[in-house]
Amino acid sequence: MTIPFQLPPEDRESSPYTGWTRAHWEAVADGLLAAAWRWSTPGGALLDLPGRPSRSGVRSDGLEGYARTFLAAAFRVAGARGDDPHGWLDRYARGLAAGTRSAGHDDPESWPLILDHHIQGQPMVESASVALGLRLTTPWLWKNLDADVQDRAEQWLRGALRHTPAANNWYLFPYTVAGFLESVGRGDAETAAARERARELLEVWYAGDGWYADGDGRAFDHYNGWALHLYPLLDAHLAGADPEPYGPRLREHLRGFSLMFGADGAPVHFGRSLTYRFAAATAIGLGAVTGHTPLTPGTSRRLASGSLRHFLDRGALTEDGLLPLGWYGPHEATLQPYSGPSSPYWASKAFVALLAPPDHPLWTDREEPAPVEESDRVLALPSPGLLVQATRADGIVRLHNHGSDHMRPGEGETAAADDPHYGRQAYSTRTGPTARGNVADNHLSVEVNGCGSVRRRIHPLGAGQGDGWGWAASWHRPVFTAGSPMVPGLRVESVTVARGCHELRVHRVIGAPVNSRTTHTGWAAGPGDAVASTLYGLHGWDQESEPVRAPQGTAYTRWAQVPRLVGRAGGTTVHVCLAALTAEPVGLEEAVADVVVDGGGVRVTWAPDRAISRIEFGPVRVVLLERAP
Structure with missing residues (x-):
């Protein structure tokens, strides 16, 4: 784009990255x-x-x-x-x-x-x-x-x-x-x-x-x-x-x-x-x-x-x-x-x-x-409940939000006040949230009687990091877009584990009525973004992800689409998926070799190094084992 006023010549000697002085x-x-x-x-x-x-x-x-x-x-x-x-x-x-x-x-x-x-x-x-x-x-x-x-x-x-x-x-x-x-x-x-x-x-x-x-x-x-x-x-x-x-x-x-x-x-x-x-x-x-x-x-x-x-x-x-x-x-x-x-x-x-x-x-x-x-980085910030994930190859930074919600103490939670700039589970330097009225990106929704939920007040459950990986977790009470604003006893616990360019997203839905369903979306990308959004269901989903239109686009692109997974809920269910926002699409086989879900939590074996992430609930704890036995 042309800047509408005169600038000095670039100086690539003192400013090799930007040219600006x-x-x-x-x-x-x-x-x-x-x-x-x-x-x-x-x-x-x-x-x-x-x-x-x-x-x-x-x-x-x-x-x-x-x-x-x-x-x-x-x-x-x-x-x-x-x-x-x-x-x-x-x-x-x-x-x-x-x-x-x-x-x-x-x-x-x-x-x-x-x-x-x-x-x-x-x-x-x-x-x-x-x-x-x-x-x-x-x-x-x-x-x-x-x-x-x-x-x-x-x-x-x-x-x-x-x-x-x-x-x-x-x-x-x-x-x-x-x-x-x-x-x-x-x-x-x-x-x-x-x-x-x-x-x-x-x-x-x-x-x-x-x-x-x-x-x-x-x-x-x-x-x-x-x-x-x-x-x-x-x-x-x-x-x-x-x-x-x-x-x-x-x-x-x-x-x-x-x-x-x-x-x-x-x-x-x-x-x-x-x-x-x-x-x-x-x-x-x-x-x-x-x-x-x-x-x-x-x-x-x-x-x-x-x-x-x-x-x-x-x-x-x-x-x-x-x-x-x-x-x-x-x-x-x-x-x-x-x-x-x-x-x-x-x-x-x-x-x-x-x-x-x-x-x-x-x-x-x-x-x-x-x-x-300089290098791939994963940084956990426990106090604000944020997890930062940066990859050198594509220069993208992602922010996983498990702690910032723009709610005041004592303020009632209503879906009408949903704020896409806080309520989504992830944000980046290359994508923006989709607009209200479009499908929400990076969002876990519980649907009861055809009405979907949003995330309003976020309760952090912890965050931590190791060498080259990190995690953050939170819980929220789903707030519904129509009918009764809340379902008694319904709660969602969410964990993000970031490793390299991969985002392991684990959700435990507790207290959902029978015949409910869950949907989970990934990053919103469009033809002008020059980034690829991938989302793979690993457990608790009925089918492979499908693209959903977001015709109002984002701040980065006039039109976008969002990958979405759909699963069944009722009582307590666990839902696991792998998301990525990268310059080129990421294959599942490059990231995850095996997933096991049992009563205590989730065990994921990463490919190709065979390291294992163990996500436990009640209380939430995440550990990374160096190698699979």
Whole structure:
């Protein structure tokens, strides 16, 4: 795809994997900003980008355009130590003055007020971007503002401290606002309280392995990198403060998260707000800038530049240079109701990498391979309940989800609230989930009286790994799409064992009514994916898998099909299958030699080395024996 603005020549000597350097990052930031500013109001307070409005309305969307692009400009100028050849900060200073002059009024420039999240909450999100932008550019923007503009900006920002955030990463928005106000000598008890509350919640939400839940519950996704790690650690870095415990936690997070990028630069397509695209690389850049990373500078640049280039090379920009709502191009099924035309510009967070100056090793060291390019890897993350599987030959990374469900404690489980971005059992860097209304990919469904089930609340049962293999397990109560939402006593226990490119999937269905049935699907692939999806029934299925159409496709392909197995259920039954997502189809004989199911569990003999996996239930335990006797 053609990128609609000029880039420097590639440098394959220092960047053998991507060809991109720091100059490319600056050029992309400038190109994105120039395109977005064509849609500004005369006073520069709002950027009314084209597209369907969000549920917050067009004025809030216009503020979002200003605030999120301001992040890109702030990282760009701060990283250049104030050099601003395109005059971005003059534009944002003018817009700040216009937007706060009569905030809350219905005129062409005024910013909406910040209210509680359930009333008019979106401006609270944007206040953090405004505050962070001002903090990063304090010597060149804030200090040159008239005193009355500074006072108006403070008054508007304090709305974030005086209203209730959503019960998740939103608490870091008043934290960031308060951090800015304190940094310019405007702190008080109100700012201190906002920061203390956010710190308290971060301790509650920290699960281990470098992962935070996004609020109470078990929502683990990309918000870890572009919000939950970013705000507190960047705040400490800018203040020159003690980074504990946030620095060590980011380091631990990156040990696993760095494996979640494919050889083509794609992040794992998992969780909400995926329209932020290359913001997925934010934590990589943050680690390099702050020094809290296990990665070498060359590996960090390869991952970050690879992710940025991945999207730009695949049509993520319009002909006018804008980021549309979607994944590559527009894609409605990727979106959430809160997304508006400016939402994709949270991708600006990736430009935190520009805070590393030109002479930083992030830019001067030679690029090194991404983790997926070095060797096959299987990594178990017990705290979030995730299992990561990467294969060097095809550069694909798969994420098996046995712990992230986007459910709040006390929230009722209904099929109507099924979320394809969390409820599926596996995600990857080369496929996306199918849309609602199509057959669900990577899904075990129990069907009772013709009604199928979805997976909502996920209860982890453990995860572990050995040399070249790993496993994760969970259980859930099936929730039905029609009739009674649940069947009393019905429960599904699921185990994934990853070895090489193979995924052994074992399910024990407990308490199913007589004459029920189960279906299991594999990966969704289409003619544009250049990947092969295979699914073999090993036990508990009536026939070989058959392809099922998903005509709405995925974020990767306009049309897809999904392999599906069908089996009978009733009482307690065990169902075993082998799935794979690879560049070329995988034959069953290449993977499994024998399967034995008995009352205690499942015993699988792998081919060709004759190693044995033993999966036991009650409690779940997985062991790998080196050789069959």
